[in-house]
Amino acid sequence: MxxxxxxxxxxxxxxxxxxxxxxxxxxxxxxxxxxxxxxxxxxxxxxxxxxxxxxxxxxxxxxxxxxxxxxxxxxxxxxxxxxxxxxxxPRRMRERDEAMRLKAKRERAERIREEFRRADRAERIREEFRRADRAERIREEFRRADRAERAEEER
Missing domain, CATH: 3.30.720 (Signal recognition particle alu RNA binding heterodimer, srp9/1)
Incomplete structure (x- = not known):
């Protein structure tokens, strides 16, 4: 006891x-x-x-x-x-514990940085799709205008 x-x-x-x-x-x-x-x-x-x-x-x-x-x-x-x-x-144990804590901290920071990079890449890709979508809408608008103009000329 x-x-x-x-x-x-x-x-x-x-x-x-x-x-x-x-x-x-x-x-x-x-x-x-x-x-x-x-x-x-x-x-x-x-x-x-x-x-x-x-x-x-x-x-x-x-x-x-x-x-x-x-x-x-x-x-x-x-x-x-x-x-x-x-x-x-013993010092060797304390030093190893400290080294392991620092290693884990660096790995965690790197994981967080990588998540931010992925999120940033995803946002850039979404923005690229938005721009491509806008460009396609503008092209389609021009095509409609061209068709309408040709239809006017044919009348």
Whole structure:
């Protein structure tokens, strides 16, 4: 149970590590290098969890039952385990998050620009059709006038 006041205990429990989460951690760590583990304390919103961060700043997070489970998993995976509340998160993770946020922002801006370009192109095409339609109406008006003039001359 999470401590309501003061510092939570080291066995601040959450949901025990599930078989699916264990398999996820194993698979994730088998495809990456330079991994460190960070135990995140439980909060009102989140359970005690383990965050694994690789050398490139990619990370994965899953609930873990206790510090003991985190330590056992760290030994199994060959990963150093740190207290996130004491050490903070690694710079590489923060930098990657920031880079991903900037990339998403640029992509969103480009999508918006492209939508404006499409809308502008569509408006130009509509205007071109309007002009072509006006020109056709004017031509038809001249044809009628010519026909009417010829009909007058024939009478």
């Amino acid at each position: 999470a401590a309501l006041f003061g510092k939570p205990g080291r066995n601040d429990g959450g949901r025990p590590l599930s078989a699916e989460d264990l398999e996820h951690f194993r698979e994730w760590s088998s495809t990456r290098a330079g991994i460190d583990g960070y135990v995140e304390p439980s909060t009102v919103v989140n359970q005690l969890s383990l965050l694994l961060v690789d050398i490139m700043g990619e990370y994965t997070r899953r609930p873990i039952g206790s510090w003991g489970e985190a330590d056992r998993l760290g030994r199994e995976l060959g990963v150093a385990i740190y207290d996130a509340a004491a050490t903070g998160y």
